[in-house]
Amino acid sequence: MTDNTTSPTPLSLLGAGAMGTALARAWLAAGHPVTVWNRTPARAEALAAEGATVAASAAEAVAANRLVIACLLDDASVGTTLEDADLTGRDLVNLTTGTPREGRERAAWAQARGARFLDAGIMAVPPMIGAPDSGAYVFYSGSAASFDEHRGTLAVPAQTRYVGADAGFAALHDVALLSAMDGMFGGVLHAFALVRREDIAPKEFAPLLSDWLTAMAPWIHQVAEQLESSDYRTGVVSSLAMQVAANRTLLRTAEEQGVSTELVVPLADLMERRMAQGYGDEDTTGVVELLVTDTDTTATATA
Known part of the structure; x- marks a missing residue:
């Protein structure tokens, strides 16, 4: 009989902070040999006790395995950490939070050093990593060949979502979703502030x-359809003019309740501007046109 089983892929992990440690533990639990390096060696001691090999330097960690994963503070720390490492023939996966431009530039940097590159955006917090049914997932972009080869290993800590050969797309998806989350948080905080001084229990509200x-x-989904068709008047239920009028009531209510409007005024102002341009009968989607600038974000995508 032919044995078709494969051994778990060995990997090197640079960074043993909260997220790096959670990732390492997930891979170790799944049987992957893990070599870990951290700028402060003491932070890697717990992982050593769980079976990880601790490298004395980042260069040593890179040399140990073909699959190298960085989970560091920022993009600059990735460059500094790997400055003396030989990346020839390596697959570098960058799980460090960064911007789309940084992802594209880091892809070109890695390719010039002989490595295939994947950038990533983690949609999770450390306790969600390696936890079944937590909903954690990671965006990946860059080398399709590298992603296809390591998909199984990358899927151990969290689900994977490959979003394209443009190395900047993982960070772009990550930040776009986080931006929407921040907007929701702002609205939620404003709502609680409105009822804060009244006889309304927060847990009931x-x-x-x-x-x-x-x-x-x-x-x-309606916004997405309108953006793709460039028709912001189809399917309108509550027109921009109606929502502008409602915003004015919202702002007056905040004033009556003694609540600052600083979380909601920016959007209200944009909606007023769009209506003043003659688009009162369209949906709020048209505000996107006021937000998009002509800044050139084009960069070379690394496949």
């Missing part, structure tokens, strides 16, 4: 707020 946001979520 919370389900109403959660259910309302869930009910409004399908509007996202």
Whole structure:
């Protein structure tokens, strides 16, 4: 009989912070040999006790395995950490949070040093890593060949979503989703502030707020359809003019309640501007046109 089983892929991990440690533990639990390096060696001691090999330097960690994963503080630290490492023939996966431009530039940097490169955006916090059904996943972009080869290994800590050969796309997807989350957080905080001084229990108000946001979520798909068709007047339920009028009531209510409007004024102002341009009968989607600038973000994508 032919034995078709394969051994778990060995890998090197640069960075043993909270996220790096969670990633390492997931790979170790799945049987992957892990070589780890951290700028502060003491932080790698717990992983050594769990079976990881601790490298004395980043260059030593890189030399140990073909699959090298960086989970460091920022893009600059990736360059500094790998400055003296030989990346020839390596697959470098960058799980460090960065911008799309940094991802593209780091891809070109890695390719010039003989490595295939994947950038990534982690949609999770450390406790979600390696936890079944946590919903954690990671965006990957860059070398399709590298992703296809290591897909199984990368899927151990969290689900994987490959979003394209453009190395900047993982960070772009990551930040776009986080931006939407921040906007939601701002709205939620403003809502709680409005009722804060009244005889309304936050725990009783919370389900109403959660259910309302869930009910409004399908509007996202309508925005996508309108953007793809460039027709912001199709399927309009509540026109921009109606929403501008509602915003004015919202702002007056905040004033009456003694609540700052700084979380909601920016969007209200944009909606007023768009309506003043003569688009009161369209959906709010047209505000996107006020946000997009002509800044050139083009860069070479590394396949």
